[in-house]
Amino acid sequence: MMRVRMLWHLVKADFLTRVRRTSFLLTLGFAVFVGYETFAGGIVMSLDDYRGVYNSAWVGALMAVVTSCFLSLVAFYIVKGSVQRDVETRVGQILAATPMSKSFYTVAKALGNFAVLAAMVGVMAAAALLMQLMRGEDRVVHVGALLGPLVLLSLPVMAVVASVAVLFETLPVLRGGLGNVVWFFLWIALLAAGVPEKLIRGGVLDRSAEWRDLMGLGTVLASARMSLLQVDPGFRNGFALNIGGERPSHTFVWTGMEWTGALLATRVGWMMLAVLVALLAAVFFHRFDPAREWWRRSRTPKTVEKRAPVEALAAAKAIVEEDAWRRGVTPLDRVGARTNFGQLVVAELRLMLQGQRWWWYAGAVGLSIACLASPPAAERGGVILAAWIWPMLLWSQMGSREARWSTGALLYSAPRTLGRQLPAAWVAGVLVAMATGGGLAIRLALAGDAQGLAGWAAGAMFIPSLALALGIWSGSGKWFEALYTAWWYIGPLHHTPGLDFMGTTAGSSRPILYLAMAGVLMASCWVRRRAQLGYA
Amino acid sequence: MNPAPTFSETLEKRGAGLKLTIESVGKNYRGKVWALRGFTLELRPGVLGLLGPNGAGKTTLMSILATITRATEGRVLWDGADVAKDPDKLRSVLGYLPQDFGVYPNLNAVEFLEYLAAVKGLDAATSRRRIDELLQVVNLSDVRKRPLGGFSGGMKQRVGIAQALLNDPELLIVDEPTAGLDPEERVRFRNLLAELPGERIVILSTHIVSDVEATATEIALISGGRLVAQAAPEELLRRVEGRVWEWVVPSAELARVREAFRVSSTARRSDGVRVRVLTEDPPRDAQPAVPTLEDAYLDALALHRAGVRETGVTA
Numbered sequence: 067m068m069r070v071r072m073l074w075h076l077v078k079a080d081f082l083t084r085v086r087r088t089s090f091l092l093t094l095g096f097a098v099f100v101g102y103e104t105f106a107g108g109i110v111m112s113l114d115d116y117r118g119v120y121n122s123a124w125v126g127a128l129m130a131v132v133t134s135c136f137l138s139l140v141a142f143y144i145v146k147g148s149v150q151r152d153v154e155t156r157v158g159q160i161l162a163a164t165p166m167s168k169s170f171y172t173v174a175k176a177l178g179n180f181a182v183l184a185a186m187v188g189v190m191a192a193a194a195l196l197m198q199l200m201r202g203e204d205r206v207v208h209v210g211a212l213l214g215p216l217v218l219l220s221l222p223v224m225a226v227v228a229s230v231a232v233l234f235e236t237l238p239v240l241r242g243g244l245g246n247v248v249w250f251f252l253w254i255a256l257l258a259a260g261v262p263e264k265l266i267r268g269g270v271l272d273r274s275a276e277w278r279d280l281m282g283l284g285t286v287l288a289s290a291r292m293s294l295l296q297v298d299p300g301f302r303n304g305f306a307l308n309i310g311g312e313r314p315s316h317t318f319v320w321t322g323m324e325w326t327g328a329l330l331a332t333r334v335g336w337m338m339l340a341v342l343v344a345l346l347a348a349v350f351f352h353r354f355d356p357a358r359e360w361w362r363r364s365r366t367p368k369t370v371e372k373r374a375p376v377e378a379l380a381a382a383k384a385i386v387e388e389d390a391w392r393r394g395v396t397p398l399d400r401v402g403a404r405t406n407f408g409q410l411v412v413a414e415l416r417l418m419l420q421g422q423r424w425w426w427y428a429g430a431v432g433l434s435i436a437c438l439a440s441p442p443a444a445e446r447g448g449v450i451l452a453a454w455i456w457p458m459l460l461w462s463q464m465g466s467r468e469a470r471w472s473t474g475a476l477l478y479s480a481p482r483t484l485g486r487q488l489p490a491a492w493v494a495g496v497l498v499a500m501a502t503g504g505g506l507a508i509r510l511a512l513a514g515d516a517q518g519l520a521g522w523a524a525g526a527m528f529i530p531s532l533a534l535a536l537g538i539w540s541g542s543g544k545w546f547e548a549l550y551t552a553w554w555y556i557g558p559l560h561h562t563p564g565l566d567f568m569g570t571t572a573g574s575s576r577p578i579l580y581l582a583m584a585g586v587l588m589a590s591c592w593v594r595r596r597a598q599l600g601y602a
Numbered sequence: 603m604n605p606a607p608t609f610s611e612t613l614e615k616r617g618a619g620l621k622l623t624i625e626s627v628g629k630n631y632r633g634k635v636w637a638l639r640g641f642t643l644e645l646r647p648g649v650l651g652l653l654g655p656n657g658a659g660k661t662t663l664m665s666i667l668a669t670i671t672r673a674t675e676g677r678v679l680w681d682g683a684d685v686a687k688d689p690d691k692l693r694s695v696l697g698y699l700p701q702d703f704g705v706y707p708n709l710n711a712v713e714f715l716e717y718l719a720a721v722k723g724l725d726a727a728t729s730r731r732r733i734d735e736l737l738q739v740v741n742l743s744d745v746r747k748r749p750l751g752g753f754s755g756g757m758k759q760r761v762g763i764a765q766a767l768l769n770d771p772e773l774l775i776v777d778e779p780t781a782g783l784d785p786e787e788r789v790r791f792r793n794l795l796a797e798l799p800g801e802r803i804v805i806l807s808t809h810i811v812s813d814v815e816a817t818a819t820e821i822a823l824i825s826g827g828r829l830v831a832q833a834a835p836e837e838l839l840r841r842v843e844g845r846v847w848e849w850v851v852p853s854a855e856l857a858r859v860r861e862a863f864r865v866s867s868t869a870r871r872s873d874g875v876r877v878r879v880l881t882e883d884p885p886r887d888a889q890p891a892v893p894t895l896e897d898a899y900l901d902a903l904a905l906h907r908a909g910v911r912e913t914g915v916t917a
Contacts, residue, residue, distance in 0.1 A: 406725075413720035421708035472704030476765060479668045480721045481693035487721050600665070600672045601689035 080178030097186040101193025114304035117314040121204035122212040123322030129194040130215030134223040134281040145179035149235040158354035169348035176344035179228030211322040219282030225340035236350040243459035246547035262287040262305040414494035437505025453503040465537025495530025520577035521569020528580040531587040627676035637662040638827040651814030652807040654824035660807040668698040697771030707751025736764040755782035792816040838898040847888035
């Protein structure tokens with residue numbers, strides 16, 4: 067009983083800490099936005115040219131699938147950081163001194179994450195009800211059909227996300243930006259594993275494959291397909307969950323999921339897996355022991371000069387008595403002792419690069435050489451993609467470093483922060499882009515490809531602008547890591563026109579658009595930083 | 603040929619006429635709580651000890667003076683110029699040690715100070731020289747190449763002190779600077795502060811009276827966001843002269859004494875408890891005692907609180 071009470075209070079405190087932050091309102095706002103987009107037809111679930119009539123079953127399933135497939139990506143970035151928050155607030159050290167076990171803590175943290183994500187699902191449930199009533203195609207509300215998919219499909223997804231976020235936080239390698247990138251590709255893999263095409267064998271739903279479909283998309287569409295076949299026996303396959311795009315012109319009536327025992331067991335199985343992941347996190351959890359921080363272990367010199375206490379005391383007293391300040395510090399000559407902007411850029415650049423290992427530099431040099439040496443077609447469409455994803459974790463620190471390490475008061479009390487430090491940080495970011503991808507610019511210039519060069523330059527300026535803006539506004543690097551990885555995947559990697567900020571092909575390059583966006587983002591940085599300064 | 607100016611002469615010449623004026627400054631948080639209200643003070647070169655209990659508004663005032671927080675009402679003037687209109691004039695001569703601050707754990711002390719020196723606008727040669735000297739002063743030369751992430755709280759605090767002194771500030775604001783320092787480092791820092799002023803303004807905010815006792819040339823007492831008193835330490839001590847008494851009571855009577863008198867301190871002895879009391883009407887066996895700044899501080903706060911209770915307003 068006592069353990070249940072402990073768990074309840076841990077989860078409650080964690081939940082209250084988050085819901086009282088502005089970011090929670092933004093989280094719910096995002097859920098409302100996605101719900102509205104779905105309602106307005108911006109997100110469409112279809113089977114070829116068909117969609118279901120907006121009855122409780124279709125609307126509930128649609129909202130559940132949107133929640134599972136889209137919100138799950140963002141959900142991870144929303145909840146990741148709860149363990150780190152306990153480190154930063156030093157509450158963790160207090161908790162570590164209690165009898166609470168490691169597994170108890172990680173499970174509690176996963177439940178806290180889950181509570182936040184369940185609130186998002188709650189918003190989507192409200193949106194589902196409103197959507198059905200306002201669409202008016204079928205005004206009879208069947209609560210089970212409307213909410214069933216959200217409870218049985220979306221909540222297990224959120225449970226897995228909640229636990230994976232805790233697991234990543236306890237693994238030193240995945241705690242930082244790399245974990246944010248890894249999650250994106252893990253999410254892609256989870257999405258791909260459950261696509262409807264993989265669940266249908268010989269024209270019928272393969273029930274034995276349902277366990278693969280965490281997101282529930284394939285399960286829903288495969289079930290809807292059975293209803294559609296009665297209306298249009300000629301329907302083959304053509305499943306889609308699209309953002310934007312054409313809206314289907316035909317409808318059919320779908321009465322909802324068939325919640326078989328096997329399917330329910332699968333969903334419970336995913337919930338159990340979430341618990342196991344949370345328990346696994348306990349194995350790696352450092353229990354707030356600073357000695358288990360990797361960077362402290364590896365960077366502390368192996369031999370530290372040790373003096374006998376008496377000797378050290380005598381030395382310190384000698385310095386006190388000899389009037390160190392008067393002897394030791396030369397008054398500053400205020401005339402001429404001023405740094406130029408270039409020196410500040412170098413300082414920002416050094417700050418960005420601090421802590422990088424040799425292999426990072428080796429990779430960066432390798433990519434620079436590859437940009438110079440590869441055939442033009444390959445480098446524009448290929449090597450540059452690698453060259454500009456490699457420094458992502460350097461860029462993601464831009465703008466958020468002051469909030470993350472609480473150095474804001476030191477910086478913001480310095481002169482001309484707005485006019486010098488902010489632009490210097492941006493220039494440092496551009497220099498990183500130029501250093502890793504500069505080979506391509508040289509090749510394009512030599513080839514006289516002005517349009518290609520413009521696309522490259524726009525990319526080199528846009529990326530640090532995006533990083534700086536997201537860092538300054540959110541106070542965290544994770545939003546850049548999440549958005550940049552997804553954007554890089556959808557835009558440049560697939561040469562998608564309009565989304566290709568690197569200008570990887572002549573057809574997809576939009577230099578003017580991205581230069582303009584860089585300008586807007588930098589203006590937003592200026593506005594935000596100005597507000598952060600007491601007096602600007 | 604004139605001889606080169608001495609250290610003190612350089613400082614005095616540079617700081618001649620320095621003045622920080624705080625005019626009716628107030629700070630309201632979210633339209634509800636006034637952390638500071640009608641605060642007026644004029645500062646000339648010297649060390650001002652800003653004393654007050656927890657939550658008195660010291661850190662809010664420090665943040666406003668350090669240009670981190672904007673005052674809701676009133677003005678701060680540096681050498682006659684409104685800080686709100688030209689904050690960089692003050693920032694270029696400001697050294698600030700916040701109560702809570704962080705460091706970049708992957709950098710060592712030299713790299714961190716080099717970065718802040720560049721942000722503050724110091725050239726490379728000057729910053730290298732000053733960083734060397736300051737690391738000596740704060741006793742961190744031996745660990746200059748160790749990542750800051752491995753530093754103890756006291757060592758980080760000393761890095762904070764060094765960064766505040768990087769630009770040889772004319773206005774030095776230090777908020778609870780001795781927090782986390784061991785007794786020896788505390789003495790060291792007090793000596794440093796006492797030697798610093800020359801012709802500069804130092805504001806030392808703390809609730810530790812002994813820190814102020816050792817260094818301040820002037821003291822401002824703050825409570826409930828209001829200025830309670832501003833005077834030289836000697837003047838504050840004069841106010842309690844003849845009102846500090848000591849006597850020994852049996853342990854069992856201590857609670858009764860606490861109820862009847864304003865007790866400044868107590869000390870256990872073999873024959874009971876020696877109580878130190880601020881009163882106009884001492885018992886017959888009490889002995890007069892030499893007042894300390896702590897007595898003066900407690901007396902001023904108690905009088906202020908009594909005034910608040912009587913009038914129902916917070917100053």
